[in-house]
Amino acid sequence: xxxGNSSVITVRRAAAIAIAGAAATVLSACGAGxxxxxxxxxxxxxxxxxxxxxxxxxDLQVEFDSTEGYAAGDDAALRVWIANEGTEEVSLVGxxxxxxxxxxxxxxxxxxxxxxxxxxxxxxxxxxxxDEAADGAESTEESSAPADDAxxxxxxxxxxxGETSFDxxxxxxxxxxxxxxxxxxxYLLIEGLGEALVPGDVIEVVFVFSNGSEIPAQLPVGxxxxxxxxxxYEPEEAAEGH
Numbered sequence: 606x607x608x609g610n611s612s613v614i615t616v617r618r619a620a621a622i623a624i625a626g627a628a629a630t631v632l633s634a635c636g637a638g639x640x641x642x643x644x645x646x647x648x649x650x651x652x653x654x655x656x657x658x659x660x661x662x663x664d665l666q667v668e669f670d671s672t673e674g675y676a677a678g679d680d681a682a683l684r685v686w687i688a689n690e691g692t693e694e695v696s697l698v699g700x701x702x703x704x705x706x707x708x709x710x711x712x713x714x715x716x717x718x719x720x721x722x723x724x725x726x727x728x729x730x731x732x733x734x735x736d737e738a739a740d741g742a743e744s745t746e747e748s749s750a751p752a753d754d755a756x757x758x759x760x761x762x763x764x765x766x767g768e769t770s771f772d773x774x775x776x777x778x779x780x781x782x783x784x785x786x787x788x789x790x791x792y793l794l795i796e797g798l799g800e801a802l803v804p805g806d807v808i809e810v811v812f813v814f815s816n817g818s819e820i821p822a823q824l825p826v827g828x829x830x831x832x833x834x835x836x837x838y839e840p841e842e843a844a845e846g847h
Contacts, residue, residue, distance in 0.1 A: 651666050651669075651825060651827045651828040652664035652665050652666035652684060652824075652825070652827070653665050653666070653822060653823065653824065653825065655820060655822050657818060657820045658691070658818065659689060659690045659691030659692075659695075660687060660688070660689060660690070660691075660695070660775075660814065660818065660820065661687070661688040661690060661780075662685065662686065662687050662688075662812065662820065662822065663686040663687075663688070664684055664685075664686050665683075665684070665685055665686075665810075665822050665824050666683070666684050666824050666825055666826070666827040667681050667682075667683060667684075667795075667802060667808065667824055667825070667826045667827055668681065668682040668683065668684055668785055668786070668827050669804065669826065669827035669828055669829055672804065672829070673803070674801060674802050674803030674804060674806070674826060675798055675801060675802040675803075675826075676798075676801050677798055677799065677800050677801050678797055678798060679797075679798050680794055680795065680796050680797070680798070681704075681705075681794070681795045681798055681802060682710075682785040682792050682793070682794050682795075683700075683707070683783065683792065683793040683794070683795065683810075683824065684783070684784050684785070684786070684792075684827065685782075685783040685784075685792075685793060685812075686780060686781070686782050686783075686784075687775055687780060687781050687783075687812075688775070688779070688780035689775040689776060689777055689778070689779060689780065690777075690778070691777055692777050693777060693816075694774055694775065694776050694777060695774075695775055695814050695815055695816050695818075696772045696773055696774045696775065696814065696815040697771075697772075697773040697775065697781075697812060697813070697814055697815075698771070698772055698773075698813055698814060698815050699771075699812075699813035700793055700810060700811070700812055700813065701810070701811040701813065702795065702808055702809060702810045702811070703799065703808075703809065704795055704798055704799055704800075704802070704808045704809075704810075705795040705796055705797050705798045705799055706769065706795070706796045706797060707793055707794070707795055707796075707810075708767025708768055708769050708771075708793070708794050708796055709767055709768045709771035709773065709791065709792075709793060709794075710767045710768075710785075710791065710792055710793070710794050711768075711791045712789045712790070712791075713789045713791075767794045767796060772815070773791075802826050803826065804826045804827070804828060805825070805826065806825070806826045807823045807824065807825050807826075808823070808824050809821065809822075809823060810822050810823075810824050
């Protein structure tokens with residue numbers, strides 16, 4: 606009888622050890638699965654990323670306009686991030702695409718130019734200002750008849766003008782952001798689209814740099830930003846399984 610009890614205890618211990626080992630194996634496999642999913646998570650950002658030598662291009666896309674997209678002849682802004690991971694400065698000197706002419710728009714620089722032009726057109730001294738005021742008073746006295754009824758329309762705001770020739774420097778260990786969504790931020794603009802573009806379309810673009818590099822990329826038309834922002838996407842089934 607003693608030997609029988611001893612055998613039962615031995616069998617139970619062996620079974621317990623086997624179960625513990627199996628549980629450890631399952632947990633180990635689950636942990637390994639999490640690491641793999643983390644490494645392969647897909648970004649929710651609509652833009653594409655391109656690496657070429659010391660240059661890293663990120664979030665490349667045509668800015669979202671509307672669900673209807675762009676009509677032929679419209680202008681479409683690009684969103685571009687470029688990082689220089691090398692040791693020498695390099696400049697973006699051109700962007701080529703069959704979709705239209707790409708120009709560089711700098712709202713801040715144009716505002717400075719307009720301010721300088723306005724300052725240079727002001728009267729040189731108070732005497733000139735006084736003469737103009739006197740002339741205005743005489744003109745008012747001479748025209749005593751009431752003016753015809755007419756609605757005065759505010760002058761239309763001039764669209765920003767892009768430069769077809771540009772040189773955008775990128776210093777080592779730094780980046781440039783070309784994004785119309787940033788207040789007074791510089792950006793690239795495709796002027797006069799040759800054909801309509803709708804969300805889901807892709808255009809071929811080549812970025813040209815001062816060091817001779819020509820980096821091709823396929824830029825998608827961006828998506829609406831009204832939805833919830835997420836940096837990464839993980840399937841629900843995978844998340845629930847861990």
